[in-house]
Amino acid sequence: MAVALRQPGWYRGALGALLGAAFGFGLVVALRAISGLDVFQTEQTGYPHVIVPLITTPFGFLFGFGAFDYWFRWAAGKPTVPEDHANHGATRWQDYFKFNTDHKVIGIQYVVTTFGFFLIGGLLALLIRAELAQPGTQIVDANVYNGLFSTHAVVMIFLFIIPMFAGIANYVLPLMIGAPDMAFPRLNALSFWLLPIAGIIFLGSFLAPGGAFDAGWTGYAPLSAGAPLGQSFFNIGVQFAGASSIATALNFLVTIITMRAPGMNLWRMPLLVWANLSTSLLVVGATPFIAGAQFMVLFERALGMNFFQFLEGGDVISYQHIFWFYSHPAVYIMMLPGFGIISEIISTHSRKPVFGYRLMALALIGIVVLSYSVWAHHMFVAGMFDWLRVPIMITTLLIAVPTGIKIFSWLGTMFYGKIHTYSTSMLFALGFIVTFLIGGISGVMVGMVPLDIHMSDTYFIVAHIHFVLFGGSVFTIFAGIYHWFPKMTGRMYDEKLGRVHFWGTMIGTWGTFVPQHWIGLDGMPRRVADYASQYGDWNLVISVFAFILGTVQLVFVYNMIVSWRFGPKAGNNPWRANSIEWQVSSPPPVFNFDQIPRVVGGPYEYGTPGARHAIMGDEDELELPEPKPSTVAGPA
Amino acid sequence: MTRLPYLKLVLATLALGTVISVVMLQVDWFGDAAATAAGPIDTLMEFTIVISSFVFAIVCVALGYALVKWRVKPGDEGDGLPIHGNTRLEIIWTLIPTAIVLFAAGYSWVVMNDIEDKQPDAMTVNVYSQQFAWTFGYPEAGNKWSEGEFHVPVDQQVIFKMHAQDVIHSFWVPEWRIKKDNVPGITTEAVITPNEVGTYQLICTELCGAGHATMRAIVVVEPREDYEKWLAGLDGEVPEDLLLTADQAIELQKQLQGTEQGIDSSGVDETSAENVDQS
Incomplete structure (x- = not known):
């Protein structure tokens, strides 16, 4: 036991968490005693005895778990082994429950953990739909209901979509650019372990007196500033999730900029790499704003500071400006990696180069630039400066242009291709195009000020965000998981079950979210536990489809678990794709490549006889087999 | 490289776009109207629905055509044509959407000014x-x-x-x-x-x-x-x-400071209200 407590791991982590909690609690007690305040006080929303341990406990756990061991040794001048790979690779399932620095292990840790949060967030959504199936109050009261949709959004955004994309890219991206790992493997591992911490804090808020945070995921002040203790769990949880995002984004930026294989110039990077470069630029620039906004609310609540209390000279609307300056770019943080995934899949399964590759890359950068200038379209009716509305409307509508370029280019990629639709990943990619298109169109509508004045804060908005985030992000996540599942596990999934999952998800998504447009336009506001009885029929329909959508995800879970264990061996390159990750074994060796590959051409050279993207290190260039002549007639 | 049946594709798109538009316009999306703003807003919505229907039709026809025409035959392991792009086409599908959204923004601006126009006898x-x-x-x-x-x-x-x-x-x-x-x-x-x-x-x-x-x-x-x-x-x-406005709120706070239930009863002097205002 004593040995176990000295080694990094779960025992020392648990001890660290206990010590962290005790330290935080003791600090509050000591500081209050010194300041002459009551040592224990709970008759306020502040609850310092809870808030401070909420911050110190995770750090205690991370110290104990071993997240900082290497850095401390280095800082203390003790001998360190720069090439120490003790925490690298996974040979047993237990290795996935360690502080592991292998990007592939971390990738799988991310994907599995965030999918768990998807199921939790989905259950919260089904509770919401159960309550809304009929007008009136049946299952939960209004307070609990407000907590349900707030936590649903927060879990889905901060613990599922954003980190899931980070996880997929974590696994795939270093392989794609021919790198042995991410630039900062220890930071990478730390980024992952911050996530379950954020998750426990968010979900732990259900146990707080007064219930879970219930001011919406937007947490508008002053409602959030005066809310019960649960709101502080949100304020603090966002810091951990946000720190995780920022650290991962920095890691991606450095990895992409400095660790590409020789020969991979910017115009030879696969679009998934471009997409994660763009996403990371958004994350590092925007995420500090939500961290700041939540710290301001936390300081109002815990320290009695004032930023947003008008009675004390604060400015209510400034919260929304700061919040949306992150949270609109966040929508693109949740979309761009998916765009990258779709480009890979459509090109591979159409056996054709991505149409207009350079414009596709530039469109991503265009979205990054524009997305910093559209935040206030969430505030057209908020009472902000009137003059800001028209400029923001113009930039908001203009962002449809690069998005349109991407959709048209995917279609262009399919023209004159050889389209394979047997893989579930391609089905999800095609389903994504039409479903996301609806979200894009309704996005243009709500971007127009006179329409938004009517639609804002109605179910139309709920429909719009779900067409974007479910039809966009979740479809692309499924597409990506199916696409790289053989690479990650070395085994094939069951395409039949995949098709059941795809069609069930497609029908469930459209059935759930299409009618929400109608009832929203007709007058049903969002974020309500109860509604006018005339919307009862449609809400019942929506709830039925939502339960179909929820149930069909079990098919996916079953398919993944069973295929991972018993699926047929996949081989290195089941999709006959060109990019580098498919040229290594499935799953790839611990350090990815024996020799770093050399990149000699673009990533999507399908159909060009003899064209190569990369030459792997173990190939002798002189003995390359004569390229097979293409089976199709070349361009006339 | 076979030539695309441009005429058929365009006709199919126009037909599908028209059908979707007509069907969509049958529905009274916003429900009853009872103020003058509803007229221009509902017309703007109808304009948007028509444009959107044609955008949706373009994508559906293109996607449907590609799937019917180029879906691979079983056993075909070949690749598609190595077409990397078409600059003219890419410029078209950048500029035309730009023009459409700028027009939509201009139209919205006009509607916005129209519905927010104040009458002297209001x-x-x-x-x-x-x-x-x-x-x-x-x-x-x-x-x-x-x-x-x-x-x-x-x-x-x-x-x-x-x-x-x-x-x-x-x-x-x-x-x-x-x-x-x-x-x-x-x-x-x-x-x-x-x-x-x-x-x-x-x-x-x-x-x-x-x-x-x-x-x-x-x-x-x-x-x-x-x-x-x-x-x-x-x-x-x-x-x-x-009747609390921002100024009145500051006034109220000044009064409250003297009392026990004051918002800020920590004993600061009377000038603190101004200080709060400035900070």
Whole structure:
């Protein structure tokens, strides 16, 4: 036991968490005693005895778990082994429950953990739909209901979509650019372990007196500033999730900029790499704003500071400006990696180069630039400066242009291709195009000020965000998981079950979210536990489809678990794709490549006889087999 | 490389776009209309629906055609044609959407100015919102007030001046198409000309706490005589504590500082209100 407590791991982590909690609690007690305040006080929303341990406990756990061991040794001048790979690779399932620095292990840790949060967030959504199936109050009261949709959004955004994309890219991206790992493997591992911490804090808020945070995921002040203790769990949880995002984004930026294989110039990077470069630029620039906004609310609540209390000279609307300056770019943080995934899949399964590759890359950068200038379209009716509305409307509508370029280019990629639709990943990619298109169109509508004045804060908005985030992000996540599942596990999934999952998800998504447009336009506001009885029929329909959508995800879970264990061996390159990750074994060796590959051409050279993207290190260039002549007639 | 059947594709797109537009325009999306703003807004929506239908048709026809025409035959392991792009096409599908969205923005701007245009004879109604109730004041009728229900004369432009006492609320009458947040500390405005006699619901659309879903009020639009009669039946003036504006809030705070239940009763001197204001 004593040995176990000295080694990094779960025992020392648990001890660290206990010590962290005790330290935080003791600090509050000591500081209050010194300041002459009551040592224990709970008759306020502040609850310092809870808030401070909420911050110190995770750090205690991370110290104990071993997240900082290497850095401390280095800082203390003790001998360190720069090439120490003790925490690298996974040979047993237990290795996935360690502080592991292998990007592939971390990738799988991310994907599995965030999918768990998807199921939790989905259950919260089904509770919401159960309550809304009929007008009136049946299952939960209004307070609990407000907590349900707030936590649903927060879990889905901060613990599922954003980190899931980070996880997929974590696994795939270093392989794609021919790198042995991410630039900062220890930071990478730390980024992952911050996530379950954020998750426990968010979900732990259900146990707080007064219930879970219930001011919406937007947490508008002053409602959030005066809310019960649960709101502080949100304020603090966002810091951990946000720190995780920022650290991962920095890691991606450095990895992409400095660790590409020789020969991979910017115009030879696969679009998934471009997409994660763009996403990371958004994350590092925007995420500090939500961290700041939540710290301001936390300081109002815990320290009695004032930023947003008008009675004390604060400015209510400034919260929304700061919040949306992150949270609109966040929508693109949740979309761009998916765009990258779709480009890979459509090109591979159409056996054709991505149409207009350079414009596709530039469109991503265009979205990054524009997305910093559209935040206030969430505030057209908020009472902000009137003059800001028209400029923001113009930039908001203009962002449809690069998005349109991407959709048209995917279609262009399919023209004159050889389209394979047997893989579930391609089905999800095609389903994504039409479903996301609806979200894009309704996005243009709500971007127009006179329409938004009517639609804002109605179910139309709920429909719009779900067409974007479910039809966009979740479809692309499924597409990506199916696409790289053989690479990650070395085994094939069951395409039949995949098709059941795809069609069930497609029908469930459209059935759930299409009618929400109608009832929203007709007058049903969002974020309500109860509604006018005339919307009862449609809400019942929506709830039925939502339960179909929820149930069909079990098919996916079953398919993944069973295929991972018993699926047929996949081989290195089941999709006959060109990019580098498919040229290594499935799953790839611990350090990815024996020799770093050399990149000699673009990533999507399908159909060009003899064209190569990369030459792997173990190939002798002189003995390359004569390229097979293409089976199709070349361009006339 | 076979030539695309351009004519057929264009015709199919036009046909599908027209069918979707016609079907979509049959539906009365926004429901009943009862204010002058509804006309231009509903027309703008119809314009957007038509444009969107054709965009949707373009994508569906292109996707459908590609899937029918180039879906691989079983056993075909070959690759597609190595086409990397087409600069002219890429310029077209950058510029045309840009032109469309800029036109949509310009059109929206015109509509926005139109619906927010104030008439010289507009009357004012004050809206006071708090968790979870609506109160209304009539400054042009001796500041009389009503709770949970307000009346306005038909065909009369009304400027609603909105105040919130605690958290943000939002004022929405779906039939009027207009929504505006009520924000603590500032006064927001909405310009509305009801043009249909009837009874409607005022709905709070900004999450404001446990009672948000039920925070509603009755809206009555009636002929001027009826409105005058109703107004005459009201009595009293809007209670003082509903009249908080930002300046008044600072004043209130100054007064409260001397008392035990003060917001900031930590014993700071009287000038602290100004200090708070400046910080």
